[in-house]
Amino acid sequence: MSKGRLVKLGRGQYALPNREPTEYDTLAITAKRYPGTVVCLLSALRFHQLTTQSPRTIWLAVEGSELAPSDTPASIQVVRMTGQAFRDGVTVHELGHVPVQIYGPAKTVADCFKFRNRVGLDVAIEALRECLGQRRATAGQIWGFAEICRVKTIIKPYLEALA
Numbered sequence: 001m002s003k004g005r006l007v008k009l010g011r012g013q014y015a016l017p018n019r020e021p022t023e024y025d026t027l028a029i030t031a032k033r034y035p036g037t038v039v040c041l042l043s044a045l046r047f048h049q050l051t052t053q054s055p056r057t058i059w060l061a062v063e064g065s066e067l068a069p070s071d072t073p074a075s076i077q078v079v080r081m082t083g084q085a086f087r088d089g090v091t092v093h094e095l096g097h098v099p100v101q102i103y104g105p106a107k108t109v110a111d112c113f114k115f116r117n118r119v120g121l122d123v124a125i126e127a128l129r130e131c132l133g134q135r136r137a138t139a140g141q142i143w144g145f146a147e148i149c150r151v152k153t154i155i156k157p158y159l160e161a162l163a
Helices: 025-033 041-047 083-087 105-114 121-133 139-148 152-162
Strands: 007-010 013-015 058-063 076-081 090-095 098-103
Touching (some): 041 098, 041 121, 058 083, 076 083, 105 139, 105 152, 139 152
């Protein structure tokens, strides 16, 4: 490193010094550092361009009783999910040659309603409106994930009003 051949991005992560940074570098670095996690909620909404929010933290999902990353910086929020709610709806995107697991738009909208106390009901409604408006998912796809996430009764009036 003293010869300028590599730039340190994070613990054990390096890049070429003349490389152009992208807006998704932090997601790639985080996914590399914490394998087995999935980008969710506000971070997934931002990735899919379904929100006007600009989250200051990266939201990650971990499965059930798996240990949450313990040495995370303050800029990471962790939520726990189990079974189908954790496994279904995951898409893999190559960001800077790093495979990053991110929940798809329909799953992310359902998750926002599930975790509405943490992200805000207004954010969940905006995500639903944007997802349907941009045709990123159908009402049926969102309803399927609402069933998996056990938020059908909560999302139903909003889905009926917007669909």
